Amino acid sequence: MKYRKLGKSGLSVSEMALGNWITHGAQVDDRTAQACVNAALDAGITTFDTADVYSETRAETVLGTSLKGIRRDSIELCTKVFHPTGSGPNDRGLSRKHIMEGCDASLRRLQTDYIDVYYAHRFDSDVSLEETFIAFSDLVRQGKVLYIGVSEWTAEQIKRGAALARELHVPFAASQPQYSMLWRVIEGEVIPACEREGIGQVVWSPMAQGILSGKYAPGEPVPEGSRASAEAGAPFFDRLAGQWLNNEVLQAVGRIRPLAEESGLTMPQLALAWVLQNPQVSSAIIGASRPEQVQENVKAAGVRLDAEVMRQIDLILSGIAEFDPSKTG
Numbered sequence: 001m002k003y004r005k006l007g008k009s010g011l012s013v014s015e016m017a018l019g020n021w022i023t024h025g026a027q028v029d030d031r032t033a034q035a036c037v038n039a040a041l042d043a044g045i046t047t048f049d050t051a052d053v054y055s056e057t058r059a060e061t062v063l064g065t066s067l068k069g070i071r072r073d074s075i076e077l078c079t080k081v082f083h084p085t086g087s088g089p090n091d092r093g094l095s096r097k098h099i100m101e102g103c104d105a106s107l108r109r110l111q112t113d114y115i116d117v118y119y120a121h122r123f124d125s126d127v128s129l130e131e132t133f134i135a136f137s138d139l140v141r142q143g144k145v146l147y148i149g150v151s152e153w154t155a156e157q158i159k160r161g162a163a164l165a166r167e168l169h170v171p172f173a174a175s176q177p178q179y180s181m182l183w184r185v186i187e188g189e190v191i192p193a194c195e196r197e198g199i200g201q202v203v204w205s206p207m208a209q210g211i212l213s214g215k216y217a218p219g220e221p222v223p224e225g226s227r228a229s230a231e232a233g234a235p236f237f238d239r240l241a242g243q244w245l246n247n248e249v250l251q252a253v254g255r256i257r258p259l260a261e262e263s264g265l266t267m268p269q270l271a272l273a274w275v276l277q278n279p280q281v282s283s284a285i286i287g288a289s290r291p292e293q294v295q296e297n298v299k300a301a302g303v304r305l306d307a308e309v310m311r312q313i314d315l316i317l318s319g320i321a322e323f324d325p326s327k328t329g
Contacts, residue, residue, distance in 0.1 A: 001044025002302040004282045008198030009173040011116065011147060013076055015276055015301045017047035017202060018294065019285040024050075025058025028289050030065070037066040039291035043298040047076040049176075049202070049285050051121055052106050053083035060109035068111060075116075078174075078202075079106045080151060082121035094124035099135040103144055117174050117202075119149040122329065123157050129164060137168040149174030149202070152329040155189035162197040172199060177328065179203035179281070181212060181256075181274050181313060182244060182321050189325040191280050200282035206275040207268055209241035211249065214257055214267035218250040248320065255316050259309050265300065268293075272300035277310065 002015045018040040024033045040048070050063050060079060067075065081102040084092040092098060103118065118139065120132065139145040148170055150161060158175060165172035175194050177186045179201065186201070194201065207213050244250075253267075260270040275284050288294045 001298060003046070005200070006117070006147070006173045006202070006282045007194070007200030009147060009171060009200070011076065011173060013047040013202070013283045014045045015283055016045055016272065016298055017049045017078075017283045017285045018045050019049040019204065019287050020059045020063055021051070021054050021204075021287060023059075023287050023289055024062035024066075025055030030062055032290070033062050034066045035291040036288045036294055037063070039288070039294040041070065043294060045294075045298065046074065047078065047283055049078045050110075051080035051083070051119075052085050052102055052109075053080070053121070057085055057105075057109060060106055064110035064112065072112060077110060077112060077115060078117040078119065078149070079110065079115055080119040080121035081106070082124065094120055094127045094132040096131050096135040099132065100139070103139055107144065114143060115145050117147045117149045118145040119151045119174065119176055120153070121151050123150070123153050129160055133161065133164040133168055133170060137170045140170055147171045147173040149176055151176040152178070154328050155193035155325070158190065158193050158197065158199065162199070172197070174202050174282070175199050176202045176204060178205050179275055180206050180208040181271060181317055182208040182249070184321050184323050185325050185327045188323060190328060191278075195280055201278070201280050202283045202285065203275055203281055204285045206284045206286070207271045208244055211241060211244040212253060212256075212267060212271035214253060216245065216250055216253075218247040218254070252316050252320050256313060259312055263305065263309055265303065266296065268297055269300040269303070270305075272297060273303040273305055274310070274313065276300065276303070277305055
C-alpha cells in the first residue's frame with residue numbers, strides 16, 4: 001500500500017480506503033464484514049469510510065465492532081452527517097443540533113473517542129453555513145473531530161465553506177465526490193477549487209458502481225448477486241448503476257479490457273489506477289463483499305499508467321463519459 005497526504009493537511013491516508021456503503025449491515029453478514037476489514041488491514045489499508053445513514057446506522061456499528069482491538073492511532077476513521085437517521089424534524093441536515101447529536105451517536109456506534117475526518121454528507125440549503133461550520137469548529141475544539149470534509153458539494157459551496165473554515169481555524173481537508181473514468185464532473189470546477197484551498201479528494205465509486213469491473217456484458221442479463229441486480233436492495237445504488245447499463249457504454253467498457261490486459265491489470269485494478277493518476281486524488285474508496293476482492297483491488301496501489309493508455313481510455317470514452325459540472329451532487 002502507498003500513502004498520500006490529504007490535500008495540504010498533515011494527515012496521511014492510504015491510497016485506497018475501505019468503505020462499507022450497502023455492504024456492512026446489509027448485503028454481507030458480520031463475519032464476512034470482519035474478514036473484509038481484516039483483509040484491508042493486512043493489505044496496509046489504514047483509512048476506513050462509513051456514514052451514519054448507511055444501512056440505517058448499522059454500518060457504523062459493524063465497522064466499529066470489526067475494528068475493535070486495533071490500535072486507534074494506526075487507522076483513519078471517517079464518517080458523515082446529513083441524511084436522516086430518525087423520524088424527528090431534527091434527525092437530518094446540518095443544523096448545530098443534528099451535527100452535535102449525530103457526532104456523539106457515531107462515536108458510540110464506532111466505539112471510538114474521535115473521528116479523523118467528519119464529512120458533511122451533502123450541502124444543506126436550509127441551514128446557514130455559519131451555523132454548520134461553528135458546530136464543526138466546536139467539535140474540533142472538543143477533540144471529537146480532527147478534520148472536516150464535505151461530500152458532493154459544488155465548487156462555489158466549497159469556496160464558501162473554506163472561507164469560513166479559515167476564519168474559524170477549522171482544518172477543512174477533504175472532499176468526497178463520485179469520480180471514475182465515466183463520471184468526471186469534478187474535473188472542471190471542483191478539483192481546481194479544492195486545489196486552491198488545499199483540499200484533497202477521497203473519491204467514491206471509482207468503478208462506476210461496478211460497471212468498470214467488466215462483469216456486465218452488452219445485451220446480457222445483469223449477473224445474479226451483482227451490485228446492479230434487483231436483489232442488491234439499494235435503490236439509490238441501483239439508480240446510479242442503471243444510468244450506465246446500456247449497450248453503448250458496455251461496448252465501450254469492453255474495448256478498454258485489452259488496455260487492462262496489456263498493463264497487466266484486471267479491469268477493477270485499471271479503474272482504480274486510473275483515478276489515482278490524478279494528483280489531486282488522495283484516496284479511492286473501495287467496497288467489498290468478499291475479502292478476496294480487497295486482496296485483488298489493492299494491487300492497483302502505486303501503479304503508474306502509461307500516458308498512451310490514458311490517452312486511449314479518453315478516446316474510447318469520448319462522448320460517453322460525463323463532464324458536466326452542474327451534475328455535482
